[in-house]
Amino acid sequence: MPGAIADASVRADSPPGPRAGRWRRRAITAVFLAPAAFFVIVWLVYPTVQTVIRSFFDRSGSQFVWFDNYRSLFTSDTLLTAIKNNAIWVGVVPALVTAIGLIFAVLTERVRWSVAFKIAVFMPMAISLFAAGVIWHLMLERDPQQGAVNAAIKVARDALRSPGVLTAAAPSTPALEGSIEQGFVLKTPLVAGQTALLGLTAIPPDEVPKGARQAATPQPVTGAITGTVWRDFKPGGGTPGVVEPGELGLPGVTVELRNAAGTPVASTTSADDGSFEFADVKPGSYRAGVGSKTFSAPFEGVSWLGPKLITPAVMIAYIWVWAGFAMVVIAAGLAAISREVLEAARTDGATDWQVFRRVTVPMLAPVLSVVFITMLINVLKVFDIVLSVAPGSSQDDANVIALAMWRTSFGGVNDFGLGSAIAVFLFVLVIPVLALNVRRFRREI
Amino acid sequence: MKRILRAAANGPLHLALAFIALLWLIPTFGLFLTSLIPASDIAQTGWWEVLSKPSITTFENYRDLFANNDLTKALLTTVEIAVGNTIVLVLVASLAGYAFAWLRFPGRDLLFAVVIALLVVPLQTALIPIFSLYNNTGLFDTVLGLILFHVAFGLPFAIFLLRNFFIGIPKDILESARIDGASELRIFFRLILPLGLPAIASLAIFQFLWTWNDLIVALTFGRNTQPITVAIFSQLRQFGTNIELIAPASFVSLAIPLCVFLAFQRYFVQGLLAGSVK
Numbered sequence: 197m198p199g200a201i202a203d204a205s206v207r208a209d210s211p212p213g214p215r216a217g218r219w220r221r222r223a224i225t226a227v228f229l230a231p232a233a234f235f236v237i238v239w240l241v242y243p244t245v246q247t248v249i250r251s252f253f254d255r256s257g258s259q260f261v262w263f264d265n266y267r268s269l270f271t272s273d274t275l276l277t278a279i280k281n282n283a284i285w286v287g288v289v290p291a292l293v294t295a296i297g298l299i300f301a302v303l304t305e306r307v308r309w310s311v312a313f314k315i316a317v318f319m320p321m322a323i324s325l326f327a328a329g330v331i332w333h334l335m336l337e338r339d340p341q342q343g344a345v346n347a348a349i350k351v352a353r354d355a356l357r358s359p360g361v362l363t364a365a366a367p368s369t370p371a372l373e374g375s376i377e378q379g380f381v382l383k384t385p386l387v388a389g390q391t392a393l394l395g396l397t398a399i400p401p402d403e404v405p406k407g408a409r410q411a412a413t414p415q416p417v418t419g420a421i422t423g424t425v426w427r428d429f430k431p432g433g434g435t436p437g438v439v440e441p442g443e444l445g446l447p448g449v450t451v452e453l454r455n456a457a458g459t460p461v462a463s464t465t466s467a468d469d470g471s472f473e474f475a476d477v478k479p480g481s482y483r484a485g486v487g488s489k490t491f492s493a494p495f496e497g498v499s500w501l502g503p504k505l506i507t508p509a510v511m512i513a514y515i516w517v518w519a520g521f522a523m524v525v526i527a528a529g530l531a532a533i534s535r536e537v538l539e540a541a542r543t544d545g546a547t548d549w550q551v552f553r554r555v556t557v558p559m560l561a562p563v564l565s566v567v568f569i570t571m572l573i574n575v576l577k578v579f580d581i582v583l584s585v586a587p588g589s590s591q592d593d594a595n596v597i598a599l600a601m602w603r604t605s606f607g608g609v610n611d612f613g614l615g616s617a618i619a620v621f622l623f624v625l626v627i628p629v630l631a632l633n634v635r636r637f638r639r640e641i
Numbered sequence: 642m643k644r645i646l647r648a649a650a651n652g653p654l655h656l657a658l659a660f661i662a663l664l665w666l667i668p669t670f671g672l673f674l675t676s677l678i679p680a681s682d683i684a685q686t687g688w689w690e691v692l693s694k695p696s697i698t699t700f701e702n703y704r705d706l707f708a709n710n711d712l713t714k715a716l717l718t719t720v721e722i723a724v725g726n727t728i729v730l731v732l733v734a735s736l737a738g739y740a741f742a743w744l745r746f747p748g749r750d751l752l753f754a755v756v757i758a759l760l761v762v763p764l765q766t767a768l769i770p771i772f773s774l775y776n777n778t779g780l781f782d783t784v785l786g787l788i789l790f791h792v793a794f795g796l797p798f799a800i801f802l803l804r805n806f807f808i809g810i811p812k813d814i815l816e817s818a819r820i821d822g823a824s825e826l827r828i829f830f831r832l833i834l835p836l837g838l839p840a841i842a843s844l845a846i847f848q849f850l851w852t853w854n855d856l857i858v859a860l861t862f863g864r865n866t867q868p869i870t871v872a873i874f875s876q877l878r879q880f881g882t883n884i885e886l887i888a889p890a891s892f893v894s895l896a897i898p899l900c901v902f903l904a905f906q907r908y909f910v911q912g913l914l915a916g917s918v919k
Contacts, residue, residue, distance in 0.1 A: 224825050225746045232737035232796055239793030240759055243767035243774075250769060300661070306651065307658060315906065316662040319669070322902030322909075323895040324854030326870045330877070330891045331668045334675060334688075334884070342687055344671055516668065521913065528914050577763050580856040580870075584877060598857075601765045605772075606861055612769050619765045626761045637757050638750075 244623070251616035265617035274592055275618070278600035281507055285578060285596065290571035293515055294564055297522020301530050302552065304523075314527070318520030325517060329584025332513035336500035336585070346497035353495055360492030361448045362403050368395035368428035369437040374485065376493075379452065381485030388419050388477040392484035395428030395437055396446065404444055411445035412469040421477050423484055425449045426470040445470020450487035455480065463487060501586065503593040510585045510594055514578065522567045529563030530556070569629055576625050597622050669895070676702055676892045680885035702889040712890055715872035719894075721784050722868055723853040726791040727845050730799055733792060735841060738803030739833050743815060744825070753804070759797040767794075768861050775862055782864045790862065791852045799844050802915050806840035807833060843912030846905045850898045869894040 254261045269275050300317060304310035320328055337343030340350040367373070367380050372394065374380040382392055391414040404427060411426035428434075430442040451472045453462040461482070466472045474484075500509040533556065541551045557564070579598040586594040595603075597618060605615030674688035677698040691698055706712055740746070741753050771790060772781070780786035810833065818828050834841070856870040863871060873890050876883055902909055 221744070222746065225740055225744050228736045228740035228744060228825070228829075231733040232800060235733060235789070235793040235796055236756075236759065238774075239767060239771065239790060240762060240797075243770035244762065246770035247766050303654065303658060307655060313658055313662050315903075317665045318910075319899065319902070320665070322850055322898045323669070324856065324870055324898070326854065326856045326874065327891045327895045330873065330887060331672045334672060334888070335668050340687075341685060344667070344687065344689060347687055347689065516665065520665075524910055525914060573761050577765070583856070583874065588878065598763065598765055602768070602857065602861070605769055616769055619763070619769065622763050623766050626763060630758050630761050633757050633760060634754050637754060 247616045247619050247623075250612060251620045253613050255611045255613050257612060261613070265614045266621075268614060269617050269621060274595060275600055275604075277592065278595040278597050281594065282576065282578075282596045284507060285511070285575045286572065289511055289514060289518075289575050290568050293518045293522045293571050294526075294568045296515065296519045297524075297526045297567060298557075298560070298564065300519065300523040301527040302556065304527065305530060314520070314524060318524055320517045321520050323517070325514075325579075325581040326584045328513055328517050329510075329581040332509070332516070333501065333585050333587075336509050336512075338497040338499050338501065340495060340497045343497060343500070345500065346495075349498060350495045360490050361405050361446070362396075362399055362491050363494045364398060364400060364403075365396040365486075365491065366398040368397040371437065372396075372485070376491040377488055379485050379488040379490070381454065381483050383483075385456075385481035385483050386421055387481050388421060388479070389416055390421060391416050392421060392423030393437060393439070394423060394425040394451070394484070394486055395439075396425065396486065397427070397429045397436075399427055399429075399446075405447050407468050408444040408447055408470075409468045410441065411439045411443050412471045413439045414471060417473065417475075419476060421453065421474045421482065421484060423451070423472055424470045425451060425466050425472065425486060450489040452485055452487040453477070454483045454485065456482075458483075460487070501590060503590045506586050506590040506594040510578075510582050513585050514575075514581055517581070518571065518574065522571070525567050526560065526563055529560050533559050569632070573626060573629055576622065597625075672888055672895075673892055674698075675884065676888035678702075678885070683885050702885050703893075706886065706889045706893065709886070711867075712869070712872055712886075715867045715869045716893070718784060718866060719853060719868035719870075722787050722791070722855075722859070723849050725784065726788040726795070726852050727848045729788060730792045730795045730848050731841055731845055734796055734799030734844065735803050735807075735834060735837065736829070737796075737800045738807050738837075739829050741800065741804040742807035742810075743833075756797050756800050760801060762797075764794050764858065768857075772861060781862060782866050784866055786862050787859055787866065787868075790858055791848075791855065794858075795848050795851065799848070802844055802912060803837065803840055805915060807837055810836050839908065839911065840915070842905065843908040843915065846901060846909050847912045849901060850909070853898050 250257065251265055252260060252262060254264070270279075300313075304313050307313070323331075334342075335344050336346075338346060340346040365376065365380075371383055372380045373383055380394070380396070382394070386392060393414065408427075411424055414422045414424045416422065424439060424445060426439060426443055426445045428436055428439075428443060430440060434440050434443065445466065445468060447466055447468045447470065449466045449470070451464050451466055452460040453474050455461050462474050462477075464472050464474060499505060537555060537559070538551060541555045546554070577598050578596050579602065582591070582594050582596055582599050591599075601615055601618040601622060603609065604611050604618060671688045674691045675683070677700070678686050678688065678691060679697065679699045679701055682697060686697070741749065741756075767790075775781035775786050780789070814832060814836075815828060818832055823831070853868075854870065855868070856874065859866070859868045859871045860874065867875070869890065873887055873894065876887050876890070
């Protein structure tokens with residue numbers, strides 16, 4: 197304030213009047229505000245104005261191009277994907293995080309160890325979004341050997357439907373026909389008293405069931421169909437279709453007997469030496485075979501980090517981080533609700549659900565909206581976590597506006613014109629929230 | 642009897658909550674276990690397998706990590722940035738916060754409305770002009786450049802938080818100090834800072850965590866000045882081949898803010914609430 201100093205020096209001889217006092221006060225105020233003003237002007241105000249101007253110039257900054265950058269913002273495929281993804285983020289994540297926070301906050305109110313619970317859920321807030329992304333990248337790896345989520349899915353899958361003994365096999369002779377999906381069936385029909393030789397090859401060595409013993413040559417039994425299912429392969433050769441020493445029986449294989457129409461009429465499981473027996477077979481001709489239940493396709497893992505599921509995958513990681521924030525803020529709001537109101541509702545005979553729906557939620561509405569709006573802003577700016585969850589190959593599919601802005605400006609394309617336009621677009625998107633905040637504040641004072 | 646019944650009725654709730662808590666802890670724990678698997682086994686071993694054969698774990702990855710100069714340097718840079726910008730921010734913001742709370746000047750409310758408006762400005766808006774500015778002033782790729790940027794973007798929230806706290810300090814204390822002839826600066830250093838300590842602590846922890854965890858700013862304004870997040874990010878580009886480096890580095894990078902958070906949890910939550918509910 198050069199004016200202030202001049203003014204004060206002119207009046208230095210006169211006694212300090214109210215005017216001089218005012219200048220003094222202003223100088224003091226300036227001392228308090230100047231550092232902050234410096235930072236805000238240089239790093240916030242000036243760049244914002246500059247970015248708006250820059251967005252009307254081309255890549256090199258020399259040519260004024262009117263709205264060309266904004267036009268390509270809404271026509272380029274990568275940027276449209278980013279906008280579309282961000283719209284999904286806005287539609288899904290703030291609501292979900294708020295809902296989860298509300299549920300957690302209400303539930304923890306009823307247990308004594310709520311502090312421990314809150315710390316556990318809140319903890320990811322202290323971790324960088326980037327590191328959280330690394331964590332979830334690891335969790336969501338496709339290979340069930342590496343990715344915990346797919347490993348868990350595999351366990352659940354195996355528990356729900358009994359897994360097959362084998363994942364792959366082929367008939368050892370043309371006498372068997374069919375496929376893994378349909379099962380392998382002997383071409384020649386059998387009647388009671390005959391034997392069936394079900395030889396399989398192309399079985400991965402580590403899949404031969406534990407406890408498998410030397411295969412037994414089947415012995416005919418009157419009134420029954422007997423047979424052996426075995427691994428018709430031994431190192432160094434051997435004759436296909438013949439049970440030989442050194443070849444192992446396949447235990448646990450589902451063997452089916454089908455009638456002339458091809459419908460299974462009986463099924464059994466092979467013993468350790470691969471032998472099986474269908475006793476008391478009714479007259480007629482049957483075909484014996486290996487049932488398709490024997491085989492299960494190996495679980496290759498859900499491709500979370502692939503192009504199709506990458507956005508939901510990043511969202512999982514993001515919700516994991518932010519749920520704690522929503523919970524803590526909502527829990528604080530919950531604690532502020534007067535106990536009497538809740539008690540009164542309960543005394544009037546309202547059920548827990550009614551109290552929650554008709555009293556708790558309406559009274560929490562201001563807090564819920566704050567959480568929702570905060571999340572809205574956060575979601576518009578989502579950046580780091582996408583970079584670390586999504587592998588390079590699916591980053592185009594996971595793209596969001598903030599990431600697109602960075603990649604356009606600094607990630608190799610280096611188009612500052614278009615980058616500025618994206619930044620302005622992002623800024624425009626947060627303006628409604630900005631206006632809302634300011635209005636709320638003005639009402640307060 | 643009644644209590645036992647109630648506990649039994651709450652059984653499923655306890656179970657559900659315990660399950661959720663576990664769900665929230667497992668991913669971080671998984672990263673930790675991954676970081677203990679030797680490089681030779683890491684491709685075929687899921688971290689949960691460590692639980693059944695704990696003998697394979699090793700701290701070798703951590704030894705390699707701390708022997709890696711780039712990563713130890715990155716850790717040091719992170720500390721410099723996080724600590725440095727927090728100190729500057731606290732000082733600048735408390736000065737301004739005091740002015741907004743207790744000094745009278747024309748346009749005060751309007752200026753404070755501007756501060757509130759700036760709260761939500763995305764930092765993407767500033768990246769390109771500041772990039773050019775830093776290139777012209779030699780601040781590019783320096784710790785100082787990163788610190789200044791973080792201070793600026795931390796300011797709106799910091800001023801907002803501190804002003805709201807300072808305004809709650811009893812007026813009598815200030816008035817009597819003024820009558821006793823204390824200067825505003827004296828009042829600020831002798832009264833406001835000590836009385837405002839809880840809010841300042843919240844702010845400091847918040848800002849420390851925030852900047853420790855930053856990626857985008859350092860990625861934009863640094864080349865060789867790499868904090869740990871950027872260092873891991875450059876490793877991540879070859880993910881799959883070097884988990885044995887990424888996992889321990891990520892764990893170290895999150896262990897420090899996690900400790901800060903656990904130690905000062907109360908202040909952190911207070912800052913969060915003051916910033917959002919107010």
